[in-house]
Amino acid sequence: MSLEIPRHTILGIIGPANSGKTTLLKCINRTIDFIGSARVEGRVWIGDEDVRRMRNVYALRRRIGMVFPLPVGLPLSVYDNVAYAPRRAGIHDRRELDPLVEKCLRQAVLWDEVKDRLDTLGTKLSGGQQQRLTLARALSHRPEILCLDEFSIAIDPVTTMKIEDVLLELKQEMTIVLVTNLVQQAHRLADNIAFLNDSQLVEAGETEKMFTKPDNPLTLKYVTGVFG
Amino acid sequence: MTDPADNVVHGQANAFAATDYERSKARKELAAKSLFLVMAVLCILPVVVILGYLVIKGAPAISMDFLLTNPRNNLTAGGIWAPLVGTFFMVLASLLIAAPIGVLAGVYLNEYAADNWFTRVINLAVVNLAGVPSIVHSLFGVGAFVLFLHCGRSLLAASCTVAVMNLPVIITSTREALAAVPMSFREACWNMGATRWQTIRTIVLPNSIAGVLTGVILEVSRAAGETAPILFTGAVLFVPVPDHGWESFVPYGLWDRFMALSYHLFTLSTQIRGVSDEMLYGTAVVLIGLVLAVNSLSISLRVYLRSRKRW
Numbered sequence: 001m002s003l004e005i006p007r008h009t010i011l012g013i014i015g016p017a018n019s020g021k022t023t024l025l026k027c028i029n030r031t032i033d034f035i036g037s038a039r040v041e042g043r044v045w046i047g048d049e050d051v052r053r054m055r056n057v058y059a060l061r062r063r064i065g066m067v068f069p070l071p072v073g074l075p076l077s078v079y080d081n082v083a084y085a086p087r088r089a090g091i092h093d094r095r096e097l098d099p100l101v102e103k104c105l106r107q108a109v110l111w112d113e114v115k116d117r118l119d120t121l122g123t124k125l126s127g128g129q130q131q132r133l134t135l136a137r138a139l140s141h142r143p144e145i146l147c148l149d150e151f152s153i154a155i156d157p158v159t160t161m162k163i164e165d166v167l168l169e170l171k172q173e174m175t176i177v178l179v180t181n182l183v184q185q186a187h188r189l190a191d192n193i194a195f196l197n198d199s200q201l202v203e204a205g206e207t208e209k210m211f212t213k214p215d216n217p218l219t220l221k222y223v224t225g226v227f228g
Numbered sequence: 229m230t231d232p233a234d235n236v237v238h239g240q241a242n243a244f245a246a247t248d249y250e251r252s253k254a255r256k257e258l259a260a261k262s263l264f265l266v267m268a269v270l271c272i273l274p275v276v277v278i279l280g281y282l283v284i285k286g287a288p289a290i291s292m293d294f295l296l297t298n299p300r301n302n303l304t305a306g307g308i309w310a311p312l313v314g315t316f317f318m319v320l321a322s323l324l325i326a327a328p329i330g331v332l333a334g335v336y337l338n339e340y341a342a343d344n345w346f347t348r349v350i351n352l353a354v355v356n357l358a359g360v361p362s363i364v365h366s367l368f369g370v371g372a373f374v375l376f377l378h379c380g381r382s383l384l385a386a387s388c389t390v391a392v393m394n395l396p397v398i399i400t401s402t403r404e405a406l407a408a409v410p411m412s413f414r415e416a417c418w419n420m421g422a423t424r425w426q427t428i429r430t431i432v433l434p435n436s437i438a439g440v441l442t443g444v445i446l447e448v449s450r451a452a453g454e455t456a457p458i459l460f461t462g463a464v465l466f467v468p469v470p471d472h473g474w475e476s477f478v479p480y481g482l483w484d485r486f487m488a489l490s491y492h493l494f495t496l497s498t499q500i501r502g503v504s505d506e507m508l509y510g511t512a513v514v515l516i517g518l519v520l521a522v523n524s525l526s527i528s529l530r531v532y533l534r535s536r537k538r539w
Contacts, residue, residue, distance in 0.1 A: 061421035
């Protein structure tokens with residue numbers, strides 16, 4: 001497949017189960033390297049850098065925020081959860097961390113719920129709260145690229161809407177790759193859509209075009225809910 | 229047999245009446261459960277009997293005097309101070325050798341090792357090491373430490389032998405403790421650009437340290453009871469050691485031959501004539517008491533761990 005993601009846009013990736021959406025994300029931040037049996041071919045370019053040729057993957061992952069569908073609160077306090085990545089990157093000054101943690105939690109629409117209990121364990125939050133905590137963590141190292149894999153799966157519709165608004169704002173600062181099973185969510189947020197099926201890129205294009213008159217009939221079937 | 233009347237309640241067919249097949253199912257379930265229960269209870273029996281027997285026979289010998297004086301009169305009188313201290317130092321030295329190697333190797337195998345031939349060789353080695361009989365370990369200790377490394381028959385050689393023998397236990401328990409930390413935590417950290425070491429240091433170890441320590445403590449109780457590996461490598465029948473003063477607390481250097489409780493018990497019961505039953509059983513009670521005390525320490529640690537589990 002060949003796919004170009006313009007800077008500061010949102011790309012929605014849609015497609016049925018097992019079509020390779022998550023694997024594609026793992027190729028971007030090279031966590032695919034952790035899967036021993038995986039064989040990687042092809043190139044992923046960020047700007048003019050080939051991620052597979054980068055010597056230091058930590059410098060790569062610092063530039064990429066990643067949210068996977070299962071909420072994971074680390075067994076640390078809420079504060080330490082969000083401060084985890086900055087600390088691993090060498091920031092230890094509370095005067096720097098405090099505003100950063102608050103900002104990330106606000107962007108993840110979690111601040112109001114946890115501002116009075118930042119010292120409770122991240123694992124003790126509810127599923128939806130943990131998912132937003134995961135989002136806050138992904139934002140905590142100021143990534144240039146934000147990859148979201150089914151981020152709203154455990155979150156109620158109202159909060160999801162609020163986060164979607166935040167994402168549209170974040171677009172000013174970063175490029176967002178959004179994997180979603182909610183075709184309508186992709187419609188609402190994405191500038192461009194890529195439709196994957198059976199590990200192949202079926203079609204990619206501007207959102208309006210993909211939803212109204214896509215080149216491939218399979219795409220139209222999928223977005224209108226006939227296929228699948 | 230199903231009584232037809234069972235199936236009719238208030239003139240209506242009773243849908244919940246058991247069929248013959250269901251009755252037989254319930255009977256078999258009861259039989260199976262009873263069988264398993266009896267076997268489980270059988271496991272407690274030897275512990276209770278052994279402990280009761282030893283305590284009844286050995287209790288009269290136990291006193292501070294028995295613990296704190298050295299054996300006298302060709303081991304037929306006096307106490308068990310010298311072997312007690314010997315066991316303590318042997319266990320301590322073997323722990324200092326085996327714990328760092330075992331724990332760090334366990335961390336490597338669970339956190340870093342990729343699934344390749346090299347890892348499989350290490351795993352195979354660990355499994356086989358665990359299966360080597362203790363007397364073979366003893367002979368290995370003679371060859372490797374006593375002769376090849378010129379340690380002579382000494383506290384050091386015996387401790388090394390016991391350490392080698394308990395290495396697989398520590399490695400395995402460390403791996404299990406680390407594996408109990410969910411993979412998703414590690415992935416979350418890696419996704420944020422943390423290195424494996426940062427992840428181990430901040431997330432994996434803090435949440436598994438009690439389990440790791442439990443394994444290490446269990447090594448202590450095993451090491452204390454071992455007889456075969458120290459048989460040819462350093463333990464001896466009798467060492468005249470000081471009875472008084474600070475020297476009685478450090479009677480052995482690393483290069484000295486030493487007395488150990490387990491070996492002392494072995495010689496009392498097989499090599500020496502004229503040992504009173506009380507002394508014999510008293511020694512056994514102290515040895516098993518030590519092992520049980522260490523085991524309960526490890527159990528309480530595990531209970532504590534469970535109480536503060538953070539996910």
